[in-house]
Amino acid sequence: MSDALKGMPQQFRNVADPRLKESLENIVSNIKRMDRRISSLESPAAPAWQQISLLASWDNYSDDAVQAEHHIDNHSFVHIHMVIAGGTITDSTVIGVLPEGSRPENIVDIYGDDGAGAHSSLRINPNGDLEIYDVTDSTRVSFSGVFYASR
Numbered sequence: 001m002s003d004a005l006k007g008m009p010q011q012f013r014n015v016a017d018p019r020l021k022e023s024l025e026n027i028v029s030n031i032k033r034m035d036r037r038i039s040s041l042e043s044p045a046a047p048a049w050q051q052i053s054l055l056a057s058w059d060n061y062s063d064d065a066v067q068a069e070h071h072i073d074n075h076s077f078v079h080i081h082m083v084i085a086g087g088t089i090t091d092s093t094v095i096g097v098l099p100e101g102s103r104p105e106n107i108v109d110i111y112g113d114d115g116a117g118a119h120s121s122l123r124i125n126p127n128g129d130l131e132i133y134d135v136t137d138s139t140r141v142s143f144s145g146v147f148y149a150s151r
Helices: 018-042
Strands: 069-072 077-085 093-097 108-114 119-124 129-133 141-149
Touching: 119 141
Parallel strands: none
Antiparallel strands: 069 077, 077 141, 093 129, 108 119, 108 141, 119 129
16 A cells, blocks of 8 residues: 555555556645645744844833834835834934845835824935934834835
């Protein structure tokens, strides 16, 4: 008896017709192959978040808060999230730089909030510079749910 038919019910394992037996073996082999392929599709890998090195005295808000990070998903979209504090709040201050491959084709402006509850913005430039605008309080600035197409 072939290994392909070992897990089959008794009536299939004892088939005498060689053509039918070969067909059953092919069916079982194809099912096992498809099962392996489906299993590999069912569990996508968790995203590999990469740290954003912060500049201009900015730092992550706390170890418990969302860190300044980005990743590229399977559809070539870049995702960014961060809760940061303590840095320079002057408009157009560069607070970090994204690496090649994670940069947008055009300027992307996104909005968050600062420690005073005011809206602040983060500009993501095609050269990778992350600039802040409209920050009134540096005790906590949050940007999350940000994504855009990478170039």
